[in-house]
Amino acid sequence: MKDDPAGRRRPGTWGGRLLRALFVVALPALLFGLWWLASDGSTDVYWPPLRTILETFPDVWTRARLRADLLPSLLRLLAGYTSAAVVGIGLGTVIGSYRKVRAVCEPVLEFLRAVPPPVLVPVIMLFAGIGDTMKIVVIASGCVWPVLLNTIEGVRAVDSVMSETARSYGITGPARIRSVVLPSAGPQIFAGLRQALSIGIILMVISEMFAASNGLGFTIVQFQRGFAIPDMWTGILVLGLLGFLLSVLFQLVERRVLGWYHGLRDSSRRSP
Amino acid sequence: MHASLVVSGLRKVYEGAGRRVEAVRDLTFTVDAGELVCLVGPSGCGKTTLLKCMAGLLAPTSGEVLLGGRRVSGPPPGMAFVFQEYGRSLFPWMRVGENVELPLRQKKLGRVRRRELVVDALESVGLADAAGAYPWQLSGGMQQRVAIARALAYEPEVLLMDEPFAAVDAQTRADLEDLVRRLWRRRGITVLFVTHDIDEAVYLGERVLVLSASPTVVREQLKVDLPEERDQLRTRVAPRFAELRTRVYEQIQAAKRGEPVVEDAPPPR
Numbered sequence: 285m286k287d288d289p290a291g292r293r294r295p296g297t298w299g300g301r302l303l304r305a306l307f308v309v310a311l312p313a314l315l316f317g318l319w320w321l322a323s324d325g326s327t328d329v330y331w332p333p334l335r336t337i338l339e340t341f342p343d344v345w346t347r348a349r350l351r352a353d354l355l356p357s358l359l360r361l362l363a364g365y366t367s368a369a370v371v372g373i374g375l376g377t378v379i380g381s382y383r384k385v386r387a388v389c390e391p392v393l394e395f396l397r398a399v400p401p402p403v404l405v406p407v408i409m410l411f412a413g414i415g416d417t418m419k420i421v422v423i424a425s426g427c428v429w430p431v432l433l434n435t436i437e438g439v440r441a442v443d444s445v446m447s448e449t450a451r452s453y454g455i456t457g458p459a460r461i462r463s464v465v466l467p468s469a470g471p472q473i474f475a476g477l478r479q480a481l482s483i484g485i486i487l488m489v490i491s492e493m494f495a496a497s498n499g500l501g502f503t504i505v506q507f508q509r510g511f512a513i514p515d516m517w518t519g520i521l522v523l524g525l526l527g528f529l530l531s532v533l534f535q536l537v538e539r540r541v542l543g544w545y546h547g548l549r550d551s552s553r554r555s556p
Numbered sequence: 557m558h559a560s561l562v563v564s565g566l567r568k569v570y571e572g573a574g575r576r577v578e579a580v581r582d583l584t585f586t587v588d589a590g591e592l593v594c595l596v597g598p599s600g601c602g603k604t605t606l607l608k609c610m611a612g613l614l615a616p617t618s619g620e621v622l623l624g625g626r627r628v629s630g631p632p633p634g635m636a637f638v639f640q641e642y643g644r645s646l647f648p649w650m651r652v653g654e655n656v657e658l659p660l661r662q663k664k665l666g667r668v669r670r671r672e673l674v675v676d677a678l679e680s681v682g683l684a685d686a687a688g689a690y691p692w693q694l695s696g697g698m699q700q701r702v703a704i705a706r707a708l709a710y711e712p713e714v715l716l717m718d719e720p721f722a723a724v725d726a727q728t729r730a731d732l733e734d735l736v737r738r739l740w741r742r743r744g745i746t747v748l749f750v751t752h753d754i755d756e757a758v759y760l761g762e763r764v765l766v767l768s769a770s771p772t773v774v775r776e777q778l779k780v781d782l783p784e785e786r787d788q789l790r791t792r793v794a795p796r797f798a799e800l801r802t803r804v805y806e807q808i809q810a811a812k813r814g815e816p817v818v819e820d821a822p823p824p825r
Contacts, residue, residue: 445644452611452637453659453710463658467649544649548692 332514337521340514345522349503354522357499360416361488364423368480372428373473376435377461380469386436397433401426401483402490414495422491427480434476438469471545474538481534485527500526559624559634559713561587561610561746566619568605579605581771583619587714592740592747594757596804597767597775598812603750606772607718610748611637623714633663636707640719642699646691646706652678653687656706663710677709678702680739697728701735708739714746722752730788733760737786754808758782758800759791766807769814776807 320334379385379393405422412418442465450456450464466473492501500523507516539546568580579602587593597603608614610621612631621628623635639645646655653674660670678684681701691699700720707715717736721729737760740747751757757764758780766776782796791797 443644445639445641446647448608448613449637449639449645451613452631452635453706454631454633454662455658459662463650464647467647470649544690547690548648551692 337517341518353503360419364420365484368424368427372431376432380436380439397429419491423487426487427484430479431476434472438472442468560589562622567617569617578771590744593763594761595750595765596757602770602772634713636710636712638717638720642703673709677705681705697724717749754804768811
């Protein structure tokens with residue numbers, strides 16, 4: 285057996301960890317510092333000093349505001365993203381498993397994928413109205429493509445020896461999907477889910493800019509229209525933070541689900 | 557529970573785009589219940605095609621395979637397959653124990669019975685402690701042991717092995733050969749072992765089948781009259797071992813040159 289039996293990364297020393305944390309923080313801190321210095325003393329209405337923006341922040345993003353605007357946005361994102369994931373992985377598994385289905389679907393998929401999702405907002409508004417349903421549909425319809433296409437690729441690429449092993453041991457049907465196909469396609473599926481997450485955040489904001497009475501996108505547009513420029517900037521900061529936090533959360537989940545994959549990659553890198 | 561394996565008139569033709577490749581022409585042979593038979597042949601002689609037909613993974617063009625008297629039309633429950641590519645045959649997302657257990661779940665065995673079989677199989681390949689490791693944390697030889705353990709736990713009547721040790725180093729290979737001999741003797745499973753290594757075939761088998769070049773037929777069947785108890789040191793230097801391997805070697809060379817099969821050639825005495 286090779287060293288490092290758990291297959292995880294060695295935790296490293298405290299010094300190493302500190303250094304890594306420093307690396308992570310260094311660039312954002314530098315950029316923030318530059319912004320601070322460059323904007324300090326600015327009298328441009330549209331380009332307020334960072335100091336002003338940060339001072340405005342706690343007044344704007346009160347607990348009540350978070351509940352009234354951030355929470356609805358998050359719920360829509362969650363609903364749209366989850367349904368895109370379910371549909372994408374489900375359909376992708378079917379399409380990826382059968383060559384004939386794939387041959388029929390592929391041209392249509394290529395076409396649909398090429399349509400930029402924001403374009404769909406007005407169209408979807410016609411069908412789904414201007415409520416939450418519309419926003420969820422918009423988010424889902426944009427997120428579904430990377431998940432779907434990556435799942436198809438991942439399912440198609442299941443190793444032939446693994447497939448034959450499964451077959452020779454009578455592992456077929458749902459057990460095959462669960463124990464062989466989905467785990468094997470896992471790394472690809474997660475690549476799709478990661479892309480979908482950033483698309484989802486963008487569409488969440490865009491859909492709220494069209495017709496909404498709450499949400500992050502709505503709030504930012506409101507501030508802009510009311511010339512509350514520092515407030516608008518705080519909204520953008522919140523969006524950035526949200527994206528960052530969701531991405532960290534995603535990485536945690538991915539590390540957990542695909543632990544085997546990272547271990548496998550590390551181990552083949554150690555012994556080429 | 558041990559079944560014989562009968563291959564009769566097996567033929568496999570691959571139909572490609574405007575190309576017909578006859579991989580296996582006409583194969584007829586029997587592996588008796590509880591026998592260990594080695595198949596050798598020149599490289600590219602359709603060994604893998606034959607094995608896949610036997611395992612029910614590939615439908616033969618004509619002819620049939622009978623396992624314990626029943627015709628094989630899909631992967632039969634009484635058969636286990638050990639592939640050459642252990643790295644692609646074990647599931648890297650499952651720990652060793654789960655890999656061995658997965659086919660047993662499919663067999664709808666109870667949890668207690670499954671545990672028993674997994675522990676027993678891993679013990680008999682000398683990997684009792686590795687159940688919690690991932691396959692990729694093990695060396696190549698150990699991974700192939702896991703694949704063998706998975707086959708054993710499945711409690712097959714027949715075990716098919718497709719050049720299982722072609723990708724491991726020589727020392728590990730010797731150990732694995734002895735492991736197969738030992739398991740075969742202890743468990744009495746019918747084993748068909750495909751290899752391109754002549755020494756390995758003679759060392760392991762009770763009988764060696766020499767195949768011709770593709771399109772494949774059986775060139776010669778050779779009874780290995782070496783003592784039951786084999787030993788990497790003594791068996792391999794025994795005069796009889798040398799005679800047998802010479803005989804097999806000649807046959808393979810003749811097969812490579814495409815010489816016709818000499819019918820009823822008496823094995824050398």
